[in-house]
Amino acid sequence: MTPPKDFTATVGSDMRVSQRRVLFVTRRTSPQVKTYDEERVQTFPEVLIRALLAIECMVIALVLMSLLFNAPLEGIANPTNTPNPAKAPWYFLGLQEMLHYFPPVVAGVLIPGLLIIALIVIPYFDINIEAEGLFLKNRQQRLRLSMIVAGALTIFLWFFDVYVALAPTVFVAALLVLAAFSTPESPSRFRRYLALRPISWWIMTWFLIELFVLTAVGTYFRGPGWSWVWPWRS
Amino acid sequence: MPSTIETYFDKLERTRMWRSIFRSGRGSSTLHNALAIQQNVFLHLFPTKVRKRMVGLEATWYLGTLTLGTFIILVVTGVLLMLYYHPSVPQAYSDVKDLQFVVSSGLFLRNLHRWSAHAMVFLAFAHMFRVFYRGAYRAPREFNWVVGVVLLLVTLLLSYTGYLLPWDQLAYWAITVGTNISSAVPLIGDKIHFLLLGGNQVNANALLRFYVLHCVILPLTAVLFLAVHFWRIRKDGGLYVRESEPGTAGAQPQPASEERKKL
């Protein structure tokens, strides 16, 4: 017995000889057309089962966590008794940390607003699409430019005493310099990797590290009056 | 033993009721599997086929899937929690206390909701960064990236509005600190602050407002954008694969003509 064919092409009963259907295929409309094809699997059941499996594993983790750790609940809200420090949820602590350094209109409105806009426009900048190593072309010029940007950012953060955000900036700048003096042929794997990173990668990585450091500092290193505390000291 | 189960399944699939519900018909052929996706109102958002090398864990880490998973947990536990909760002062707080102390499994429900909410925020961020580093935002997926950013914001707002609902000190002051930032918006800051809270400070009006946002407006928005998000995965050509990337076993790019010859 031969396996059944996936599709059977027949001529529809409504077809008329005099008409032709033409399909125009362009580069940027769906479905995307590629010049090559590759092995595919059926979504049902192969992918679906794996997705469910992944979700189930997460459910196990979350259920175990719920059984072992209780969600925090403090005393009833009391407008006359301000806890010190009053902290926002953890995912906003990066912002709250910025609020400590900059006026609210900058830290609370300008920075998050610009961030959202930046995130939205990412795919519309061709600079992101190039995906070439930053220093593979015009190395001298680009190195100078990136050092100017990094330097300006450093001075700016220094001027406002934002040492918490300064450290990641200096760190990323150091990596940039390392990348500039690396080539895709470097003996070190790490330097080969850095040499191939495009500009968008550098910006996003800087942002990611800043986000992580600021959130961690806001969560663990801030005590009464938003002063610096060591979490293991209390 | 397995054969008996299979027989039962077989019988079940033959019943009129089963057939009336699942339109894909019997069988496990490629066609049937494709129909199972296409003919299902929920699943038809997804592509019927996925590149084999995108199925592995290392390609996506299943971060998007897991984010959806947390969302589903949150909807289920959230609806159950709503059964015990009054958005009023100070009843809200004692309701949460009652959940903790007397409602059967109430503490478990609240824990699960809380931890899943944190997990969802974390996973949404992780998903975004993963997509970025994979370069999966590139054309023609630009708009789906934007939808994703919107979903991230909705997720943050969902978590943030939910934060106030227990009406404890943590909630009250987190929301006070957060909403005070909105006053800093030039010119209309105070108006926005007033609009957010339904007053000039966090009080019963704010609680009601956040409750409605948390339980009705934001979840509906999330579902809407999730649908678009999934639909666009399919329409934008399935999960993104980097052309430079070597595929998994036997998936080297081949000219389409050769592929067809094989069949």
Added chain:
Amino acid sequence: MQTHKTGFISSCKAFVRDPFRMFGIVSVVVLLLLTIAPAKDYLSEWHGYQRQYLNFIRNRGDAITLRRHFVGGIHQIWIPQLDVVDRCETCHVGLTEASLADVKEQPFRAHPVMPHKLTEFGCVICHRGQGAATTVNEAHHSKMAGEEPILPARYMESSCGQCHQGPLEGTPKLNRGRVMLSRYGCVSCHSISLPDGTKLEATDNPPPLSHIADKTTREWIYAWLKDPTSYSPSATMPNFGLSDADASDISAFLIANSVPQPGDQIALPAQGHGPEPDPAAGASLYGESFCASCHATQNAAGNLVGGDLGPELTNVGTKVKPEWLLGWMRDPQKYDPSTPMPQYRWTDAQLKVIAGYVQSKSNPDLLANVHLAPATRAQIAHGKQLVTEYGCASCHEIRGVPKPDNFGPNLSRIGSKPVVQLVFLPDMEHSLPAYLTQKIREPRSFGSTFRMPRYNFTPSQVEAVTTALLSLTDRSYSLPLSLQVPGMRETKYQPAGQAGQIMTNLNCLSCHRINGHGGDMAPDLSWEGSSVQRQWLDEFLKNPNTLRPALIRRMPKFNLTDAERTTLTDYMMTVYQTSSFQRDEMPLTGYTPEQIEKGRQLFYSKYACQSCHMVNPNEDKGYIGPTLTKVGARLNAAWIFHYLKDPQAMRPGTIEPNQHMSDDDARALTAFLMAQKTGAGQGAK
């Protein structure tokens, strides 16, 4: 073997790689987990305690009854109007089982007998803690904002004070603490108001310091400031822990700031030094005047004997100047218009004797080591600054230093202060009672910059004050008004007219209470005119003799002139009458022998009055109540009748039992008592 092992591993790998099998297994795990999630409830503490309880009662004799009473699950007392949701009974299962009263093992002991019903007030109102919680830690120890940990049992009386603003019989500690708050001048610096809006007033009568140089020396002030208890162990003045220099500067300022008051001092008699020392006559006059009713002195054994209304006099000769003492004895109100000391009408000779006697009570060693250099201007200025900084004017009147408002923090709701708002010392229990105790015992231990002085309190006194402070809670404000039991409200009553002047002069209200104002040392005089016969009152004022010979405190003899006495008697007989009956509605004499005999029988048999009272001093042995041997010459017949009918209505708080007598019985007893005129036990067998 080797191949087998490899085969096993690879089949494991294959198994793990097969998502369908994995899915099956993980699904089972998820289902299992979701099934056992409710076990979190079953493993909860209260379930454990209920199981423990069932085990505990199993071996008891009353197991069947207890088992029948037991109902599993969460129990709660819900009183919406009091905001009470108390689930304590969930774990404290045997709370209402009388047979479990002596159980050692908590949480199963029955609650001791209490004045309120459990179902009417719940648990948390008295014990604090978090009633809604069903875990020990949350219910007993939660200190988060708005939640109070369980109140230690030794402060339990404070909870009564949330509703009961007046003294209660069962709460001696609370009553004592409340008195101390006023008595030691706490409320002079810390304002404390009660839920009904009244403010606690200080009762310590701190002397004014504007004319202090008339009274005493800079050396004494210095020694007193350094340590008040070295002069007088019963001093209500606290110790400010002043340095030598600071004490010297303050004393310099007080002396320099003092202005002489005409009449404060009387020139001493020419012959002899100071008042005449005549120990025998002095002691006798001191006794006759009942100075010890108000002033204490240390006896040979070192114990304080006497009242505490006035200052201790053990070493007073070291303190006061002889010429000031004479002036004070003649007219105390000249120096201090608000003094509770009455003006005795002593003759000049008597004055000399009594002042000499008091002056002789001295201890020269006290000031032997005090040598102060003359004060400089800078010292005086610094002294004034210190006086302002330490808030001396909160209690004392000092010329040129205004009384500061709210010098210390307001304590009206101190009993509900959240623990999170307190700053604790290292190694200190983190609880409000512990904080208050430490703050009262050693105020400066929280930092040398704190101004609060240290009182020389015994541990039980500290506990009493802490209890009183803990009763000042937020809850006492939020409870329904119907639950509030106000205390005796102090009125501003002042007697008027000429008699009023005499009474003010004699400071009758220091000891007697009239119309809600005055002391509690002597009988309430509000209805004295209805209660006694005019002639008796007149005699009594001329020569007071006590009705209860066992008491130390007695009415002193004031040497009133006839005119003064008549004025007073007329006024009291006319003004201090009750509206509940007519004074003359029953005759003072003329009762028939039958009536008297019937009364006698009732007195000795039916009501057995002789167990507390005496009518026939030769036979009766009742010492608890006042002696009635001459009651017929003292009390008014109508008063006796109505008093017998309802003693508490005539004298609130009296221990005389209400026998619910019929009118006939009361009338007969009145006849019998009115016959007791000479003290011979008329009509008594």
